[in-house]
Amino acid sequence: xxxxxxxxxxxxxxxxxxxxxxxxxxxxxxxxxxxxxxxxxxxxxxxxxxxxxxxxxxxxxxxxxxxxxxxxxxxxxxxxxxxxxxxxxxxxxxxxxxxxxxxxxxxxxxxxxxxxxxxxxxxxxxxxxxxxxxxxxxxxxxxxxxxxxxxxxxxxxxxxxxxxxxxxxxxxxxxxxxxxxxxxxxxxxxxxxxxxxxxxxxxxxxxxxxxxxxxxxxxxxxxxxxxxxxxxxxxxx
Ligand SMILES: *[C@@H]1O[C@H](CO)[C@@H](O)[C@H](O)[C@H]1NC(C)=O
Ligand SMILES: *[C@@H]1O[C@H](CO)[C@@H](O)[C@H](O)[C@H]1NC(C)=O
Numbered sequence: 001x002x003x004x005x006x007x008x009x010x011x012x013x014x015x016x017x018x019x020x021x022x023x024x025x026x027x028x029x030x031x032x033x034x035x036x037x038x039x040x041x042x043x044x045x046x047x048x049x050x051x052x053x054x055x056x057x058x059x060x061x062x063x064x065x066x067x068x069x070x071x072x073x074x075x076x077x078x079x080x081x082x083x084x085x086x087x088x089x090x091x092x093x094x095x096x097x098x099x100x101x102x103x104x105x106x107x108x109x110x111x112x113x114x115x116x117x118x119x120x121x122x123x124x125x126x127x128x129x130x131x132x133x134x135x136x137x138x139x140x141x142x143x144x145x146x147x148x149x150x151x152x153x154x155x156x157x158x159x160x161x162x163x164x165x166x167x168x169x170x171x172x173x174x175x176x177x178x179x180x181x182x183x184x185x186x187x188x189x190x191x192x193x194x195x196x197x198x199x200x201x202x203x204x205x206x207x208x209x210x211x212x213x214x215x216x217x218x219x220x221x222x223x224x225x226x227x228x229x230x231x232x233x234x235x236x237x
Contacts, residue, residue: 074099157182
């Protein structure tokens with residue numbers, strides 16, 4: 001029989017893990033946007049410490065997003081784009097945020113090719129564009145956009161840069177993290193994740209309506225963690 005002290009220590013450690021790990025394993029789901037703005041879904045993007053919070057409204061084919069990332073320097077820029085025609089940078093329809101005389105601006109760039117990066121209207125409607133600072137030097141770009149009717153997924157691209165010259169974002173680095181900053185944004189159905197059939201349903205999303213800030217992989221981790229902690233606590237007493 002473990003001593004009461006031992007049990008308490010285990011319990012404390014368990015609680016400590018429980019309290020701490022969401023910040024590490026559930027990054028976007030536990031992330032607080034400025035003013036506690038809420039979106040139905042979020043995704044931890046695979047590179048450049050970037051996150052996309054989004055709500056898709058299929059009935060009017062609109063998508064509202066909050067893209068959170070950290071510029072390569074405080075005089076730099078962050079960008080998020082949809083590419084309607086391909087998977088990389090060429091063809092992307094970008095929202096780029098940077099600071100001009102201390103205030104945020106969000107501009108739209110139609111990046112028709114690597115050599116033609118010009119500020120212009122996008123190939124789809126965008127509205128409610130805005131950017132602001134978040135915690136730890138991160139910035140958030142907000143926006144709403146019209147997506148093709150019945151779209152189920154989109155190609156997204158994101159990027160960060162270190163410098164803006166005369167109101168024009170300078171070239172970003174060409175490190176692997178920059179070059180790999182692209183992926184699929186799944187609008188319909190659960191984000192793709194290797195969920196085994198036996199995994200417990202994420203709490204709160206048993207019904208049809210989407211729970212706020214679903215995260216595929218991360219939710220799974222949390223459930224296993226809960227099971228692990230449950231076992232630990234049973235062992236301890
Ligand atoms: C989606 O858009 C329709 C049409 O504008 C609106 O009536 C509905 O409330 C929207 N749904 C959500 C969840 O915002
Ligand atoms: C769709 O509905 C949402 C929520 O009601 C609204 O914010 C958005 O402006 C609408 N989109 C369009 C294209 O009318």
